[in-house]
Amino acid sequence: MINPTTADRILRRDFLKQRKLVRRWIGVLRNPVRNKWVIEFGIIACVMVFPLALMAGAVRGIPIWWRLIDCTFGVAGLVPL
Numbered sequence: 391m392i393n394p395t396t397a398d399r400i401l402r403r404d405f406l407k408q409r410k411l412v413r414r415w416i417g418v419l420r421n422p423v424r425n426k427w428v429i430e431f432g433i434i435a436c437v438m439v440f441p442l443a444l445m446a447g448a449v450r451g452i453p454i455w456w457r458l459i460d461c462t463f464g465v466a467g468l469v470p471l
Contacts, residue, residue: 437464
């Protein structure tokens with residue numbers, strides 16, 4: 391069982407990570423030219439969903455239509471970027 395102080399530390403660290411992510415996105419909205427790397431990294435990550443889903447699905451024996459559904463997550467991520 392986790393004692394309360396350990397649980398507090400875990401939740402506090404998670405909150406700090408989330409706050410940093412939100413600040414980065416606010417920074418992108420305020421000054422998109424200076425924070426262009428965040429958008430580029432997001433686009434690269436979304437594009438890399440396609441080969442990952444197709445290759446890992448083939449290795450695991452997942453049917454092709456399920457792999458294509460997994461690829462739609464990359465498309466859905468590109469839409470807001």
